[in-house]
Amino acid sequence: MPPFPELPAGFRCRPAETADATAIGPMAGLAVDEVEAALERPGLDASADSLVVLEPAGGIAAWAWVRGRRSQVDVGTAYRGLGLGTALVEWAEQRAIEIGSPTLAQTVEDEDLAGTAILRARGYEVLATNWELELRATGVPALAALPADVSIRPFGAEDAPAAYTVIQDAFDEWQPRRWPYDEWARMTIGRSSFAPELSQVAYADGELVGVAMCLALPDSQEGHVEQLAVRRDHRGKGLARTVLAHASFGFFQQGRPNLTLWTHSGTGALAMYERLGMSVRRSTTVFSRDL
Structure with a gap:
Protein backbone atom coordinates (compact mmCIF):
# COMPACT_ATOMS: atom_id res chain seq x y z
CA MET A 1 0.00 0.00 0.00
CA PRO A 2 1.44 3.44 -0.89
CA PRO A 3 2.04 5.95 1.89
CA PHE A 4 -0.90 8.04 3.01
CA PRO A 5 -1.11 11.26 0.97
CA GLU A 6 -0.05 14.60 2.37
CA LEU A 7 -3.10 16.55 3.48
CA PRO A 8 -3.87 20.08 4.71
CA ALA A 9 -3.20 20.78 8.38
CA GLY A 10 -5.77 19.15 10.64
CA PHE A 11 -6.86 16.52 8.10
CA ARG A 12 -5.86 12.88 8.39
CA CYS A 13 -6.70 9.65 6.63
CA ARG A 14 -7.07 5.94 7.28
CA PRO A 15 -8.44 2.91 5.40
CA ALA A 16 -12.20 2.93 4.98
CA GLU A 17 -14.40 0.55 6.94
CA THR A 18 -17.87 -0.75 6.13
CA ALA A 19 -19.20 1.16 9.14
CA ASP A 20 -18.15 4.40 7.41
CA ALA A 21 -20.78 3.87 4.72
CA THR A 22 -23.45 5.81 6.61
CA ALA A 23 -21.21 8.90 6.47
CA ILE A 24 -19.64 8.31 3.06
CA GLY A 25 -22.99 7.84 1.30
CA PRO A 26 -24.45 11.30 1.98
CA MET A 27 -21.07 12.96 1.45
CA ALA A 28 -20.57 11.28 -1.94
CA GLY A 29 -24.21 11.32 -3.07
CA LEU A 30 -24.36 7.52 -3.03
CA ALA A 31 -26.73 5.01 -1.47
CA VAL A 32 -25.34 3.67 1.80
CA ASP A 33 -25.67 0.05 0.67
CA GLU A 34 -23.81 0.91 -2.54
CA VAL A 35 -20.84 2.10 -0.46
CA GLU A 36 -21.08 -1.02 1.71
CA ALA A 37 -21.05 -3.23 -1.37
CA ALA A 38 -18.10 -1.34 -2.88
CA LEU A 39 -16.01 -1.83 0.27
CA GLU A 40 -16.97 -5.51 0.56
CA ARG A 41 -16.73 -6.47 -3.10
CA PRO A 42 -14.50 -9.49 -3.78
CA GLY A 43 -11.14 -8.44 -5.14
CA LEU A 44 -10.99 -5.25 -3.08
CA ASP A 45 -9.09 -5.24 0.20
CA ALA A 46 -10.50 -2.22 2.03
CA SER A 47 -7.50 -2.11 4.38
CA ALA A 48 -5.16 -1.49 1.42
CA ASP A 49 -7.39 -0.37 -1.45
CA SER A 50 -9.44 2.39 0.21
CA LEU A 51 -9.04 5.58 2.19
CA VAL A 52 -11.24 8.04 4.01
CA VAL A 53 -10.11 11.58 4.76
CA LEU A 54 -11.18 12.91 8.14
CA GLU A 55 -11.63 16.64 8.66
CA PRO A 56 -10.38 18.27 11.89
CA ALA A 57 -13.61 17.52 13.81
CA GLY A 58 -13.45 13.86 12.79
CA GLY A 59 -16.12 13.76 10.10
CA ILE A 60 -15.50 12.19 6.70
CA ALA A 61 -14.55 14.79 4.12
CA ALA A 62 -13.56 12.51 1.22
CA TRP A 63 -12.93 8.91 0.26
CA ALA A 64 -11.29 6.81 -2.44
CA TRP A 65 -10.99 3.19 -3.52
CA VAL A 66 -9.06 1.28 -6.16
CA ARG A 67 -10.13 -2.04 -7.72
CA GLY A 68 -7.94 -3.19 -10.61
CA ARG A 69 -8.25 -0.62 -13.39
CA ARG A 70 -11.06 1.33 -11.73
CA SER A 71 -11.10 3.80 -8.89
CA GLN A 72 -13.43 6.30 -7.32
CA VAL A 73 -12.65 9.56 -5.57
CA ASP A 74 -15.33 11.71 -3.95
CA VAL A 75 -14.77 14.92 -2.00
CA GLY A 76 -17.53 16.53 0.03
CA THR A 77 -18.74 19.82 -1.43
CA ALA A 78 -17.62 21.81 1.62
CA ILE A 97 0.64 0.83 -10.14
CA GLU A 98 1.45 -1.19 -7.02
CA ILE A 99 -1.11 -3.87 -7.89
CA GLY A 100 0.05 -3.99 -11.52
CA SER A 101 -2.73 -2.18 -13.34
CA PRO A 102 -1.61 -0.69 -16.70
CA THR A 103 -4.38 1.92 -16.73
CA LEU A 104 -6.71 3.66 -14.31
CA ALA A 105 -10.24 4.92 -14.94
CA GLN A 106 -12.28 7.28 -12.80
CA THR A 107 -15.82 8.58 -13.14
CA VAL A 108 -16.68 12.23 -12.49
CA GLU A 109 -20.01 14.04 -12.44
CA ASP A 110 -20.14 16.37 -15.44
CA GLU A 111 -21.15 19.20 -13.12
CA ASP A 112 -17.95 18.68 -11.10
CA LEU A 113 -15.73 20.99 -13.10
CA ALA A 114 -12.97 20.96 -10.48
CA GLY A 115 -12.80 17.17 -10.47
CA THR A 116 -12.70 17.13 -14.26
CA ALA A 117 -9.89 19.70 -14.25
CA ILE A 118 -7.82 17.56 -11.85
CA LEU A 119 -8.02 14.55 -14.13
CA ARG A 120 -7.42 16.54 -17.30
CA ALA A 121 -4.31 18.08 -15.77
CA ARG A 122 -2.96 14.60 -15.00
CA GLY A 123 -3.39 13.36 -18.57
CA TYR A 124 -6.70 11.56 -18.30
CA GLU A 125 -8.74 11.27 -21.48
CA VAL A 126 -12.43 10.63 -22.04
CA LEU A 127 -13.24 6.93 -22.17
CA ALA A 128 -17.05 6.90 -22.02
CA THR A 129 -20.19 8.72 -20.90
CA ASN A 130 -22.88 7.54 -18.49
CA TRP A 131 -26.40 8.97 -18.47
CA GLU A 132 -28.96 8.75 -15.69
CA LEU A 133 -32.36 8.48 -17.34
CA GLU A 134 -35.77 8.99 -15.83
CA LEU A 135 -39.22 7.84 -16.85
CA ARG A 136 -41.95 10.00 -15.34
CA ALA A 137 -45.31 8.31 -14.96
CA THR A 138 -48.38 10.16 -16.22
CA GLY A 139 -50.70 7.41 -15.01
CA VAL A 140 -50.69 3.69 -14.42
CA PRO A 141 -47.86 2.26 -16.58
CA ALA A 142 -49.17 0.22 -19.48
CA LEU A 143 -47.93 -3.36 -19.65
CA ALA A 144 -46.57 -4.03 -23.12
CA ALA A 145 -47.76 -7.16 -24.87
CA LEU A 146 -45.49 -10.17 -24.51
CA PRO A 147 -43.98 -11.94 -27.50
CA ALA A 148 -45.86 -15.20 -28.01
CA ASP A 149 -43.05 -17.42 -26.74
CA VAL A 150 -42.07 -15.30 -23.69
CA SER A 151 -43.27 -15.29 -20.07
CA ILE A 152 -42.33 -12.78 -17.36
CA ARG A 153 -42.35 -13.14 -13.59
CA PRO A 154 -40.59 -11.65 -10.54
CA PHE A 155 -36.98 -12.65 -9.85
CA GLY A 156 -36.36 -15.68 -7.64
CA ALA A 157 -33.14 -16.83 -6.01
CA GLU A 158 -32.97 -19.72 -8.46
CA ASP A 159 -32.71 -17.19 -11.33
CA ALA A 160 -29.44 -15.67 -10.12
CA PRO A 161 -26.94 -17.80 -12.12
CA ALA A 162 -28.83 -17.37 -15.41
CA ALA A 163 -29.43 -13.66 -14.77
CA TYR A 164 -25.72 -13.21 -14.13
CA ASP A 182 -19.39 -13.45 -6.48
CA GLU A 183 -18.50 -9.84 -7.28
CA TRP A 184 -21.63 -9.34 -9.36
CA ALA A 185 -23.75 -10.90 -6.63
CA ARG A 186 -22.36 -8.62 -3.91
CA MET A 187 -22.94 -5.54 -6.03
CA THR A 188 -26.52 -6.46 -7.01
CA ILE A 189 -28.51 -9.17 -5.22
CA GLY A 190 -26.32 -8.75 -2.14
CA ARG A 191 -27.37 -5.14 -1.59
CA SER A 192 -29.95 -4.48 1.11
CA SER A 193 -31.98 -2.38 -1.35
CA PHE A 194 -32.25 -5.18 -3.91
CA ALA A 195 -35.94 -5.84 -4.55
CA PRO A 196 -36.50 -9.34 -5.97
CA GLU A 197 -40.27 -8.89 -5.99
CA LEU A 198 -39.89 -5.88 -8.29
CA SER A 199 -37.09 -7.31 -10.43
CA GLN A 200 -38.29 -9.08 -13.57
CA GLN A 221 -39.83 7.99 -4.00
CA GLU A 222 -38.51 6.58 -7.28
CA GLY A 223 -37.88 3.09 -8.55
CA HIS A 224 -34.43 2.24 -9.86
CA VAL A 225 -33.39 -0.37 -12.42
CA GLU A 226 -29.80 -1.27 -11.62
CA GLN A 227 -29.25 -3.60 -14.57
CA LEU A 228 -31.31 -4.37 -17.68
CA ALA A 229 -30.22 -6.91 -20.28
CA VAL A 230 -31.68 -9.00 -23.09
CA ARG A 231 -29.94 -12.00 -24.61
CA ARG A 232 -28.59 -11.16 -28.05
CA ASP A 233 -30.75 -13.67 -29.94
CA HIS A 234 -33.93 -12.14 -28.45
CA ARG A 235 -33.20 -8.49 -29.17
CA GLY A 236 -35.29 -6.51 -31.60
CA LYS A 237 -38.54 -8.07 -30.34
CA GLY A 238 -39.51 -5.35 -27.87
CA LEU A 239 -38.43 -7.43 -24.90
CA ALA A 240 -36.48 -4.62 -23.21
CA ARG A 241 -39.58 -2.40 -23.42
CA THR A 242 -41.74 -5.18 -21.96
CA VAL A 243 -39.44 -6.01 -19.05
CA LEU A 244 -39.03 -2.33 -18.24
CA ALA A 245 -42.81 -1.80 -18.34
CA HIS A 246 -43.36 -4.63 -15.85
CA ALA A 247 -40.72 -3.16 -13.53
CA SER A 248 -42.30 0.29 -13.82
CA PHE A 249 -45.76 -1.12 -13.06
CA GLY A 250 -44.47 -2.87 -9.94
CA PHE A 251 -42.84 0.29 -8.63
CA PHE A 252 -45.99 2.29 -9.39
CA GLN A 253 -48.04 -0.10 -7.26
CA GLN A 254 -45.64 0.54 -4.37
CA GLY A 255 -46.01 4.31 -4.60
CA ARG A 256 -42.89 4.95 -6.68
CA PRO A 257 -44.35 6.34 -9.92
CA ASN A 258 -41.09 7.44 -11.54
CA LEU A 259 -38.32 5.12 -12.74
CA THR A 260 -34.59 5.75 -13.15
CA LEU A 261 -31.69 3.83 -14.64
CA TRP A 262 -28.15 4.46 -15.86
CA THR A 263 -26.88 3.61 -19.33
CA HIS A 264 -23.36 3.67 -20.74
CA SER A 265 -22.26 5.08 -24.09
CA GLY A 266 -20.68 1.74 -24.92
CA THR A 267 -24.08 0.01 -24.94
CA GLY A 268 -25.54 2.17 -27.68
CA ALA A 269 -28.86 1.98 -25.80
CA LEU A 270 -29.49 5.69 -25.15
CA ALA A 271 -31.63 6.17 -28.26
CA MET A 272 -33.70 3.09 -27.40
CA TYR A 273 -34.46 4.40 -23.91
CA GLU A 274 -35.37 7.80 -25.31
CA ARG A 275 -37.83 6.12 -27.68
CA LEU A 276 -39.38 4.50 -24.61
CA GLY A 277 -40.05 7.96 -23.20
CA MET A 278 -37.06 8.30 -20.91
CA SER A 279 -35.06 11.53 -20.69
CA VAL A 280 -31.56 12.37 -19.47
CA ARG A 281 -31.44 13.73 -15.93
CA ARG A 282 -27.68 14.01 -15.46
CA SER A 283 -24.47 12.56 -16.82
CA THR A 284 -21.00 11.49 -15.80
CA THR A 285 -17.80 11.01 -17.75
CA VAL A 286 -15.37 8.12 -17.39
CA PHE A 287 -11.77 9.26 -17.74
CA SER A 288 -8.80 6.96 -18.18
CA ARG A 289 -5.03 7.23 -18.44
CA ASP A 290 -2.06 4.94 -18.90
CA LEU A 291 0.07 4.51 -15.81
Missing part, protein backbone atom coordinates in the same frame (compact mmCIF):
# COMPACT_ATOMS: atom_id res chain seq x y z
CA TYR A 79 -14.06 20.48 1.32
CA ARG A 80 -13.34 21.05 -2.35
CA GLY A 81 -10.55 23.38 -3.35
CA LEU A 82 -8.28 22.24 -0.50
CA GLY A 83 -6.24 19.75 -2.52
CA LEU A 84 -7.96 16.63 -1.18
CA GLY A 85 -9.05 15.45 -4.61
CA THR A 86 -5.57 15.78 -6.09
CA ALA A 87 -4.03 13.97 -3.11
CA LEU A 88 -6.46 11.07 -3.39
CA VAL A 89 -6.07 10.76 -7.17
CA GLU A 90 -2.29 10.59 -6.72
CA TRP A 91 -2.73 7.92 -4.04
CA ALA A 92 -5.10 5.94 -6.27
CA GLU A 93 -2.62 6.01 -9.15
CA GLN A 94 0.18 4.77 -6.91
CA ARG A 95 -2.00 1.98 -5.56
CA ALA A 96 -3.01 0.95 -9.08
CA THR A 165 -24.85 -14.91 -17.42
CA VAL A 166 -27.31 -12.85 -19.50
CA ILE A 167 -26.15 -9.59 -17.89
CA GLN A 168 -22.44 -10.29 -18.19
CA ASP A 169 -22.78 -11.56 -21.77
CA ALA A 170 -24.56 -8.30 -22.67
CA PHE A 171 -22.12 -6.13 -20.74
CA ASP A 172 -19.11 -7.94 -22.23
CA GLU A 173 -19.86 -6.01 -25.41
CA TRP A 174 -18.58 -2.82 -23.79
CA GLN A 175 -17.11 -3.39 -20.29
CA PRO A 176 -13.35 -4.00 -20.05
CA ARG A 177 -13.61 -7.13 -17.90
CA ARG A 178 -16.17 -9.78 -17.02
CA TRP A 179 -17.16 -9.63 -13.36
CA PRO A 180 -16.82 -12.91 -11.46
CA TYR A 181 -20.13 -14.19 -10.14
CA VAL A 201 -37.05 -12.13 -15.49
CA ALA A 202 -38.24 -13.14 -18.95
CA TYR A 203 -38.13 -16.76 -20.10
CA ALA A 204 -38.45 -18.33 -23.53
CA ASP A 205 -38.37 -22.10 -24.07
CA GLY A 206 -37.31 -22.58 -20.46
CA GLU A 207 -34.29 -20.25 -20.71
CA LEU A 208 -33.83 -16.81 -19.18
CA VAL A 209 -33.54 -14.31 -22.02
CA GLY A 210 -34.18 -10.94 -20.36
CA VAL A 211 -33.83 -9.42 -16.91
CA ALA A 212 -34.34 -6.18 -14.99
CA MET A 213 -32.58 -6.06 -11.61
CA CYS A 214 -34.36 -3.47 -9.46
CA LEU A 215 -33.52 -1.55 -6.29
CA ALA A 216 -35.96 -0.03 -3.82
CA LEU A 217 -33.63 2.65 -2.48
CA PRO A 218 -34.53 3.98 0.96
CA ASP A 219 -35.44 7.65 1.28
CA SER A 220 -36.41 7.71 -2.40
Whole structure:
Protein backbone atom coordinates (compact mmCIF):
# COMPACT_ATOMS: atom_id res chain seq x y z
CA MET A 1 0.00 0.00 0.00
CA PRO A 2 1.44 3.44 -0.89
CA PRO A 3 2.04 5.95 1.89
CA PHE A 4 -0.90 8.04 3.01
CA PRO A 5 -1.11 11.26 0.97
CA GLU A 6 -0.05 14.60 2.37
CA LEU A 7 -3.10 16.55 3.48
CA PRO A 8 -3.87 20.08 4.71
CA ALA A 9 -3.20 20.78 8.38
CA GLY A 10 -5.77 19.15 10.64
CA PHE A 11 -6.86 16.52 8.10
CA ARG A 12 -5.86 12.88 8.39
CA CYS A 13 -6.70 9.65 6.63
CA ARG A 14 -7.07 5.94 7.28
CA PRO A 15 -8.44 2.91 5.40
CA ALA A 16 -12.20 2.93 4.98
CA GLU A 17 -14.40 0.55 6.94
CA THR A 18 -17.87 -0.75 6.13
CA ALA A 19 -19.20 1.16 9.14
CA ASP A 20 -18.15 4.40 7.41
CA ALA A 21 -20.78 3.87 4.72
CA THR A 22 -23.45 5.81 6.61
CA ALA A 23 -21.21 8.90 6.47
CA ILE A 24 -19.64 8.31 3.06
CA GLY A 25 -22.99 7.84 1.30
CA PRO A 26 -24.45 11.30 1.98
CA MET A 27 -21.07 12.96 1.45
CA ALA A 28 -20.57 11.28 -1.94
CA GLY A 29 -24.21 11.32 -3.07
CA LEU A 30 -24.36 7.52 -3.03
CA ALA A 31 -26.73 5.01 -1.47
CA VAL A 32 -25.34 3.67 1.80
CA ASP A 33 -25.67 0.05 0.67
CA GLU A 34 -23.81 0.91 -2.54
CA VAL A 35 -20.84 2.10 -0.46
CA GLU A 36 -21.08 -1.02 1.71
CA ALA A 37 -21.05 -3.23 -1.37
CA ALA A 38 -18.10 -1.34 -2.88
CA LEU A 39 -16.01 -1.83 0.27
CA GLU A 40 -16.97 -5.51 0.56
CA ARG A 41 -16.73 -6.47 -3.10
CA PRO A 42 -14.50 -9.49 -3.78
CA GLY A 43 -11.14 -8.44 -5.14
CA LEU A 44 -10.99 -5.25 -3.08
CA ASP A 45 -9.09 -5.24 0.20
CA ALA A 46 -10.50 -2.22 2.03
CA SER A 47 -7.50 -2.11 4.38
CA ALA A 48 -5.16 -1.49 1.42
CA ASP A 49 -7.39 -0.37 -1.45
CA SER A 50 -9.44 2.39 0.21
CA LEU A 51 -9.04 5.58 2.19
CA VAL A 52 -11.24 8.04 4.01
CA VAL A 53 -10.11 11.58 4.76
CA LEU A 54 -11.18 12.91 8.14
CA GLU A 55 -11.63 16.64 8.66
CA PRO A 56 -10.38 18.27 11.89
CA ALA A 57 -13.61 17.52 13.81
CA GLY A 58 -13.45 13.86 12.79
CA GLY A 59 -16.12 13.76 10.10
CA ILE A 60 -15.50 12.19 6.70
CA ALA A 61 -14.55 14.79 4.12
CA ALA A 62 -13.56 12.51 1.22
CA TRP A 63 -12.93 8.91 0.26
CA ALA A 64 -11.29 6.81 -2.44
CA TRP A 65 -10.99 3.19 -3.52
CA VAL A 66 -9.06 1.28 -6.16
CA ARG A 67 -10.13 -2.04 -7.72
CA GLY A 68 -7.94 -3.19 -10.61
CA ARG A 69 -8.25 -0.62 -13.39
CA ARG A 70 -11.06 1.33 -11.73
CA SER A 71 -11.10 3.80 -8.89
CA GLN A 72 -13.43 6.30 -7.32
CA VAL A 73 -12.65 9.56 -5.57
CA ASP A 74 -15.33 11.71 -3.95
CA VAL A 75 -14.77 14.92 -2.00
CA GLY A 76 -17.53 16.53 0.03
CA THR A 77 -18.74 19.82 -1.43
CA ALA A 78 -17.62 21.81 1.62
CA TYR A 79 -14.06 20.48 1.32
CA ARG A 80 -13.34 21.05 -2.35
CA GLY A 81 -10.55 23.38 -3.35
CA LEU A 82 -8.28 22.24 -0.50
CA GLY A 83 -6.24 19.75 -2.52
CA LEU A 84 -7.96 16.63 -1.18
CA GLY A 85 -9.05 15.45 -4.61
CA THR A 86 -5.57 15.78 -6.09
CA ALA A 87 -4.03 13.97 -3.11
CA LEU A 88 -6.46 11.07 -3.39
CA VAL A 89 -6.07 10.76 -7.17
CA GLU A 90 -2.29 10.59 -6.72
CA TRP A 91 -2.73 7.92 -4.04
CA ALA A 92 -5.10 5.94 -6.27
CA GLU A 93 -2.62 6.01 -9.15
CA GLN A 94 0.18 4.77 -6.91
CA ARG A 95 -2.00 1.98 -5.56
CA ALA A 96 -3.01 0.95 -9.08
CA ILE A 97 0.64 0.83 -10.14
CA GLU A 98 1.45 -1.19 -7.02
CA ILE A 99 -1.11 -3.87 -7.89
CA GLY A 100 0.05 -3.99 -11.52
CA SER A 101 -2.73 -2.18 -13.34
CA PRO A 102 -1.61 -0.69 -16.70
CA THR A 103 -4.38 1.92 -16.73
CA LEU A 104 -6.71 3.66 -14.31
CA ALA A 105 -10.24 4.92 -14.94
CA GLN A 106 -12.28 7.28 -12.80
CA THR A 107 -15.82 8.58 -13.14
CA VAL A 108 -16.68 12.23 -12.49
CA GLU A 109 -20.01 14.04 -12.44
CA ASP A 110 -20.14 16.37 -15.44
CA GLU A 111 -21.15 19.20 -13.12
CA ASP A 112 -17.95 18.68 -11.10
CA LEU A 113 -15.73 20.99 -13.10
CA ALA A 114 -12.97 20.96 -10.48
CA GLY A 115 -12.80 17.17 -10.47
CA THR A 116 -12.70 17.13 -14.26
CA ALA A 117 -9.89 19.70 -14.25
CA ILE A 118 -7.82 17.56 -11.85
CA LEU A 119 -8.02 14.55 -14.13
CA ARG A 120 -7.42 16.54 -17.30
CA ALA A 121 -4.31 18.08 -15.77
CA ARG A 122 -2.96 14.60 -15.00
CA GLY A 123 -3.39 13.36 -18.57
CA TYR A 124 -6.70 11.56 -18.30
CA GLU A 125 -8.74 11.27 -21.48
CA VAL A 126 -12.43 10.63 -22.04
CA LEU A 127 -13.24 6.93 -22.17
CA ALA A 128 -17.05 6.90 -22.02
CA THR A 129 -20.19 8.72 -20.90
CA ASN A 130 -22.88 7.54 -18.49
CA TRP A 131 -26.40 8.97 -18.47
CA GLU A 132 -28.96 8.75 -15.69
CA LEU A 133 -32.36 8.48 -17.34
CA GLU A 134 -35.77 8.99 -15.83
CA LEU A 135 -39.22 7.84 -16.85
CA ARG A 136 -41.95 10.00 -15.34
CA ALA A 137 -45.31 8.31 -14.96
CA THR A 138 -48.38 10.16 -16.22
CA GLY A 139 -50.70 7.41 -15.01
CA VAL A 140 -50.69 3.69 -14.42
CA PRO A 141 -47.86 2.26 -16.58
CA ALA A 142 -49.17 0.22 -19.48
CA LEU A 143 -47.93 -3.36 -19.65
CA ALA A 144 -46.57 -4.03 -23.12
CA ALA A 145 -47.76 -7.16 -24.87
CA LEU A 146 -45.49 -10.17 -24.51
CA PRO A 147 -43.98 -11.94 -27.50
CA ALA A 148 -45.86 -15.20 -28.01
CA ASP A 149 -43.05 -17.42 -26.74
CA VAL A 150 -42.07 -15.30 -23.69
CA SER A 151 -43.27 -15.29 -20.07
CA ILE A 152 -42.33 -12.78 -17.36
CA ARG A 153 -42.35 -13.14 -13.59
CA PRO A 154 -40.59 -11.65 -10.54
CA PHE A 155 -36.98 -12.65 -9.85
CA GLY A 156 -36.36 -15.68 -7.64
CA ALA A 157 -33.14 -16.83 -6.01
CA GLU A 158 -32.97 -19.72 -8.46
CA ASP A 159 -32.71 -17.19 -11.33
CA ALA A 160 -29.44 -15.67 -10.12
CA PRO A 161 -26.94 -17.80 -12.12
CA ALA A 162 -28.83 -17.37 -15.41
CA ALA A 163 -29.43 -13.66 -14.77
CA TYR A 164 -25.72 -13.21 -14.13
CA THR A 165 -24.85 -14.91 -17.42
CA VAL A 166 -27.31 -12.85 -19.50
CA ILE A 167 -26.15 -9.59 -17.89
CA GLN A 168 -22.44 -10.29 -18.19
CA ASP A 169 -22.78 -11.56 -21.77
CA ALA A 170 -24.56 -8.30 -22.67
CA PHE A 171 -22.12 -6.13 -20.74
CA ASP A 172 -19.11 -7.94 -22.23
CA GLU A 173 -19.86 -6.01 -25.41
CA TRP A 174 -18.58 -2.82 -23.79
CA GLN A 175 -17.11 -3.39 -20.29
CA PRO A 176 -13.35 -4.00 -20.05
CA ARG A 177 -13.61 -7.13 -17.90
CA ARG A 178 -16.17 -9.78 -17.02
CA TRP A 179 -17.16 -9.63 -13.36
CA PRO A 180 -16.82 -12.91 -11.46
CA TYR A 181 -20.13 -14.19 -10.14
CA ASP A 182 -19.39 -13.45 -6.48
CA GLU A 183 -18.50 -9.84 -7.28
CA TRP A 184 -21.63 -9.34 -9.36
CA ALA A 185 -23.75 -10.90 -6.63
CA ARG A 186 -22.36 -8.62 -3.91
CA MET A 187 -22.94 -5.54 -6.03
CA THR A 188 -26.52 -6.46 -7.01
CA ILE A 189 -28.51 -9.17 -5.22
CA GLY A 190 -26.32 -8.75 -2.14
CA ARG A 191 -27.37 -5.14 -1.59
CA SER A 192 -29.95 -4.48 1.11
CA SER A 193 -31.98 -2.38 -1.35
CA PHE A 194 -32.25 -5.18 -3.91
CA ALA A 195 -35.94 -5.84 -4.55
CA PRO A 196 -36.50 -9.34 -5.97
CA GLU A 197 -40.27 -8.89 -5.99
CA LEU A 198 -39.89 -5.88 -8.29
CA SER A 199 -37.09 -7.31 -10.43
CA GLN A 200 -38.29 -9.08 -13.57
CA VAL A 201 -37.05 -12.13 -15.49
CA ALA A 202 -38.24 -13.14 -18.95
CA TYR A 203 -38.13 -16.76 -20.10
CA ALA A 204 -38.45 -18.33 -23.53
CA ASP A 205 -38.37 -22.10 -24.07
CA GLY A 206 -37.31 -22.58 -20.46
CA GLU A 207 -34.29 -20.25 -20.71
CA LEU A 208 -33.83 -16.81 -19.18
CA VAL A 209 -33.54 -14.31 -22.02
CA GLY A 210 -34.18 -10.94 -20.36
CA VAL A 211 -33.83 -9.42 -16.91
CA ALA A 212 -34.34 -6.18 -14.99
CA MET A 213 -32.58 -6.06 -11.61
CA CYS A 214 -34.36 -3.47 -9.46
CA LEU A 215 -33.52 -1.55 -6.29
CA ALA A 216 -35.96 -0.03 -3.82
CA LEU A 217 -33.63 2.65 -2.48
CA PRO A 218 -34.53 3.98 0.96
CA ASP A 219 -35.44 7.65 1.28
CA SER A 220 -36.41 7.71 -2.40
CA GLN A 221 -39.83 7.99 -4.00
CA GLU A 222 -38.51 6.58 -7.28
CA GLY A 223 -37.88 3.09 -8.55
CA HIS A 224 -34.43 2.24 -9.86
CA VAL A 225 -33.39 -0.37 -12.42
CA GLU A 226 -29.80 -1.27 -11.62
CA GLN A 227 -29.25 -3.60 -14.57
CA LEU A 228 -31.31 -4.37 -17.68
CA ALA A 229 -30.22 -6.91 -20.28
CA VAL A 230 -31.68 -9.00 -23.09
CA ARG A 231 -29.94 -12.00 -24.61
CA ARG A 232 -28.59 -11.16 -28.05
CA ASP A 233 -30.75 -13.67 -29.94
CA HIS A 234 -33.93 -12.14 -28.45
CA ARG A 235 -33.20 -8.49 -29.17
CA GLY A 236 -35.29 -6.51 -31.60
CA LYS A 237 -38.54 -8.07 -30.34
CA GLY A 238 -39.51 -5.35 -27.87
CA LEU A 239 -38.43 -7.43 -24.90
CA ALA A 240 -36.48 -4.62 -23.21
CA ARG A 241 -39.58 -2.40 -23.42
CA THR A 242 -41.74 -5.18 -21.96
CA VAL A 243 -39.44 -6.01 -19.05
CA LEU A 244 -39.03 -2.33 -18.24
CA ALA A 245 -42.81 -1.80 -18.34
CA HIS A 246 -43.36 -4.63 -15.85
CA ALA A 247 -40.72 -3.16 -13.53
CA SER A 248 -42.30 0.29 -13.82
CA PHE A 249 -45.76 -1.12 -13.06
CA GLY A 250 -44.47 -2.87 -9.94
CA PHE A 251 -42.84 0.29 -8.63
CA PHE A 252 -45.99 2.29 -9.39
CA GLN A 253 -48.04 -0.10 -7.26
CA GLN A 254 -45.64 0.54 -4.37
CA GLY A 255 -46.01 4.31 -4.60
CA ARG A 256 -42.89 4.95 -6.68
CA PRO A 257 -44.35 6.34 -9.92
CA ASN A 258 -41.09 7.44 -11.54
CA LEU A 259 -38.32 5.12 -12.74
CA THR A 260 -34.59 5.75 -13.15
CA LEU A 261 -31.69 3.83 -14.64
CA TRP A 262 -28.15 4.46 -15.86
CA THR A 263 -26.88 3.61 -19.33
CA HIS A 264 -23.36 3.67 -20.74
CA SER A 265 -22.26 5.08 -24.09
CA GLY A 266 -20.68 1.74 -24.92
CA THR A 267 -24.08 0.01 -24.94
CA GLY A 268 -25.54 2.17 -27.68
CA ALA A 269 -28.86 1.98 -25.80
CA LEU A 270 -29.49 5.69 -25.15
CA ALA A 271 -31.63 6.17 -28.26
CA MET A 272 -33.70 3.09 -27.40
CA TYR A 273 -34.46 4.40 -23.91
CA GLU A 274 -35.37 7.80 -25.31
CA ARG A 275 -37.83 6.12 -27.68
CA LEU A 276 -39.38 4.50 -24.61
CA GLY A 277 -40.05 7.96 -23.20
CA MET A 278 -37.06 8.30 -20.91
CA SER A 279 -35.06 11.53 -20.69
CA VAL A 280 -31.56 12.37 -19.47
CA ARG A 281 -31.44 13.73 -15.93
CA ARG A 282 -27.68 14.01 -15.46
CA SER A 283 -24.47 12.56 -16.82
CA THR A 284 -21.00 11.49 -15.80
CA THR A 285 -17.80 11.01 -17.75
CA VAL A 286 -15.37 8.12 -17.39
CA PHE A 287 -11.77 9.26 -17.74
CA SER A 288 -8.80 6.96 -18.18
CA ARG A 289 -5.03 7.23 -18.44
CA ASP A 290 -2.06 4.94 -18.90
CA LEU A 291 0.07 4.51 -15.81
